[in-house]
Amino acid sequence: MLEEILIAGFGGQGVLSTGQLLANAGMIEDKHVAWIPSYGPEMRGGTANCGVTISDEPISSPLVTEPTTLIVMTRPALEKFEKAVVPGGRILINSSLVEQDVKRDDVTVLKIPANQIAEEIGNPRVANSVILGALIKLTGIVTIESVVESLKKVLPPRRHNMIPANREALERGAQLAEELG
Amino acid sequence: MSKILMKGNEAIGEGAIRAGCRHFFGYPITPQSELPHYLAKRMPEIGGVFLQAESEVSAINMVYGAAGAGMRVMTSSSSPGLSLMQEGISYLVGAELPCVIVNIMRGGPGLGNIAPAQSDYFQSTKGGGHGDYKLITLAPESVQEIIDLMAKAFDLGDQYRTPVMLLGDGILGQMMEPVELGEIQEVKQAAKPWAATGMRGRGKPNIINSLYIDPEDCENINKKLFAKYAQIAAKEQMWEEYQLEGAEIVLTAYGTAARICKSAVDKARAKGIKAGLIRPITLWPFPGSVIARAAETAKCFLTVEMSMGQMVEDVRLAVNGTCPVYFYGRTGGVVPLVSDVLAEIEKLVDGGDRE
Amino acid sequence: MMKKVFTRPKALTDKPFHYCPGCTHGIIHRLVAEVIDELGVADNTVGVCPVGCSVFAYNYFNVDMFQASHGRAPAVATGIKRSLPDRVVFTYQGDGDLASIGTAEIIHAAARSEKFTTIFVNNAVYGMTGGQMAPTTLLGQKTTTTPKGRDKEQAGFPVKVAEMLSTLDGAAYVARVSVHNPTHVNKAKKAIKKAFEVQISGQGFALVEVLSTCPTNWGMPPNEALKWLEENMIPYYPLGIYKEPAEVK
Known part of the structure; x- marks a missing residue:
């Protein structure tokens, strides 16, 4: 098993921390994981993206140049990275934020109204967990339990009250992936 | 022990602290800045010193002061900053002061860019400043190996009274990987009776100096340094052998490039190609002995670097004409892909070396 | 029997100075050494010498010493003092070293x-490298790189270090003194002592700029050089205390 996930959007959308959460969950399951951000002036320009590799084997390069899954939170991110996805790969779009369609027909596309679902849950900050839930359902790279477990480590104790809403978001995302898939 | 996810740059900081380093002087530059960020927070917690210098030139001279005062001290920068530090490094060598210098390399020459590169190999290993000297240069390939090598870096520095370079690239600095930090060990540091700390009853001043105005004195210092280097070269070579057993095509690569090569070797082996890898961990002293040994049975070598070809010169010296040494590199911040390296390996096979 | 009225300070070694005849480095070395003796801190002192004529000062001060690369003595001293905060640390630097590079x-x-404490020796010329223009060379002053005299159009203006540094909040004590006659030598010693005391009492950075002569590169006998200093340097580089800490009550 080797999943190379590219998460792309704007700074402030939790792109980097979502990637770290996923990498942490993989680590809890004793898989080989690596996380790498884009860095430098590009970062100051507002875009943010990171690559997460989760594998049963040692990871050669942590750079995700040809993602098996692309998660996009903005239109420019979709335009920039759509072509990079491997044939047969997946593109997960936060459709609350991105209206564009994917031009390719050799990839699986899943449109997830993540912000809308987060609102329904009552916490707009768990939108990324909705997408993570869908990713987990589609790939089986980690379990929802491991993500919840890593939330306990990643979040400062005062934020642990966010965990139930995140769990709900992960489950809603997984459910949606099952329905759409 | 449980693992934690840690950034390479932060691991350098934590590794240094665990190695007993309590003094850090540095100047911001991408892609190593998370290291000073980390130490700015950590050093005060443990009674250590973090100081943001006004330039890399000042930072390396602050290191000279702290090292001469007997401290375990570190600085870090990225390629252009290292160029600025070269005079100071030469002074540290001349005064035989131990310290650890980190270079998280980026694309060059000039301002270049901030993307990962390995184009400072010559500068690091061959004596980047003026005068005759070598620098012990350690090249980890993973965040875990950073943690494991930091103590080694400080120990080697103290043992041989020499600056030690930790050489990585932007990927290594920026990436997060699981690490096992292990228990915090008590650090045994060698006594430094030569340090200039105020005489405190010693009766005779200690002088930290690299000035030898009499040419014969200066030549003798050079001879002394090179006697030391001969000892280091004989005792301290470190490398990893990967699938080297029966390898006909021997790859050589370090750091991030070596990780890419490992995947390429696996894929080649899966196709029935007898490929293997030698990964130097010490770039100086260069592990020429294992390369010479492998050259006796290999059909050819392929050196892979994120540069136009620097370490390949040392590989050729070690192979010494026994078999051909080929090179594949991407540079300027471009990182080679596993598929690129595999294609190079296959080219060599198709070239007729395969039976 | 003769009574001993003059002796070598303990903080100086017995190695003879290499300085040119009439050079005032010797006087300034002696003043620093006397202050170290009087404060009783020789065993606890670390000095840093520069690149320039005083590059060999580590041979003369009978304390632990560093030789620093050109201009970097303050960085080296920073590294020492941050490592050993209870030691007395000083740098001894010339005008090329401190005010240029x-x-x-x-x-x-x-x-x-x-x-830490900085002793800044300003003799308005590069001595060791052969009498070139220093950042503190006066307008009109002839040097080997300003053969017709320093021209402000071509080489700009001399740098007034004491004035400049005294504008910084971090500078606790800044003074400019001269050693061209015994009265001023005594005043210079008082300032140097104060600069060490300011450090020892933890009040911050202290610098004494000492106007000094270079008969060799100025091209005049020592007595004329002393006169030249008084008549030409002091008007441009006024003596006095530019900054000092408020007295602790």
Whole structure:
């Protein structure tokens, strides 16, 4: 098993921390994981993206140049990275934020109204967990339990009250992936 | 022990602290800045010193002061900053002061860019400043190996009274990987009776100096340094052998490039190609002995670097004409892909070396 | 029997100075050594010498010493003092070292209020390298690189270090003194002593600029050089205390 996930959007959308959460969950399951951000002036320009590799084997390069899954939170991110996805790969779009369609027909596309679902849950900050839930359902790279477990480590104790809403978001995302898939 | 996810740059900081380093002087530059960020927070917690210098030139001279005062001290920068530090490094060598210098390399020459590169190999290993000297240069390939090598870096520095370079690239600095930090060990540091700390009853001043105005004195210092280097070269070579057993095509690569090569070797082996890898961990002293040994049975070598070809010169010296040494590199911040390296390996096979 | 009225300070070694006849480095070395003796800190002192005529000062001061690269003595002293905060640390630097190649280091050491003492010897010329223009060379002054005299159009203006550094909040004590006659030598010693005391009491960065002569590169006998200093340097570089800490009550 080797999943190379590219998460792309704007700074402030939790792109980097979502990637770290996923990498942490993989680590809890004793898989080989690596996380790498884009860095430098590009970062100051507002875009943010990171690559997460989760594998049963040692990871050669942590750079995700040809993602098996692309998660996009903005239109420019979709335009920039759509072509990079491997044939047969997946593109997960936060459709609350991105209206564009994917031009390719050799990839699986899943449109997830993540912000809308987060609102329904009552916490707009768990939108990324909705997408993570869908990713987990589609790939089986980690379990929802491991993500919840890593939330306990990643979040400062005062934020642990966010965990139930995140769990709900992960489950809603997984459910949606099952329905759409 | 449980693992934690840690950034390479932060691991350098934590590794240094665990190695007993309590003094850090540095100047911001991408892609190593998370290291000073980390130490700015950590050093005060443990009674250590973090100081943001006004330039890399000042930072390396602050290191000279702290090292001469007997401290375990570190600085870090990225390629252009290292160029600025070269005079100071030469002074540290001349005064035989131990310290650890980190270079998280980026694309060059000039301002270049901030993307990962390995184009400072010559500068690091061959004596980047003026005068005759070598620098012990350690090249980890993973965040875990950073943690494991930091103590080694400080120990080697103290043992041989020499600056030690930790050489990585932007990927290594920026990436997060699981690490096992292990228990915090008590650090045994060698006594430094030569340090200039105020005489405190010693009766005779200690002088930290690299000035030898009499040419014969200066030549003798050079001879002394090179006697030391001969000892280091004989005792301290470190490398990893990967699938080297029966390898006909021997790859050589370090750091991030070596990780890419490992995947390429696996894929080649899966196709029935007898490929293997030698990964130097010490770039100086260069592990020429294992390369010479492998050259006796290999059909050819392929050196892979994120540069136009620097370490390949040392590989050729070690192979010494026994078999051909080929090179594949991407540079300027471009990182080679596993598929690129595999294609190079296959080219060599198709070239007729395969039976 | 003769009574002993004059002796070598303990903080100087017995090695003879290499300085040219009439050079005032010897006087200034002696003043620093006397102050170290009087404060009783020789065993606890670390000095840093520069590149320039005083590059060999480590042979003369009978304390632990560092030789620093050109201009970087304040950075080296920073590294020492941050490592050993209870030691007395001083740098001894000339005008090329401190006011030209080392401007960044001295300014930022002062700005950070590093707790060490700098003895800045200003003789308006590069001595060791052969009498070239220094940042402190006066307008009209002839040097080997300003053969017709320093021209402001071509070479700009001399740098007033004491004035400049005294604008920094981190500088606790800044004074300019001269050693061209015995009265001023005594005043210079008082300032140097104060600069060490300011450090020892933890009040911050202290610098004494000492106007000095270079008969060799000025091309005049020592007595004329002393007169030249008084008549030409002091008007441009006024003596006095530019900054001192408020007295602790």
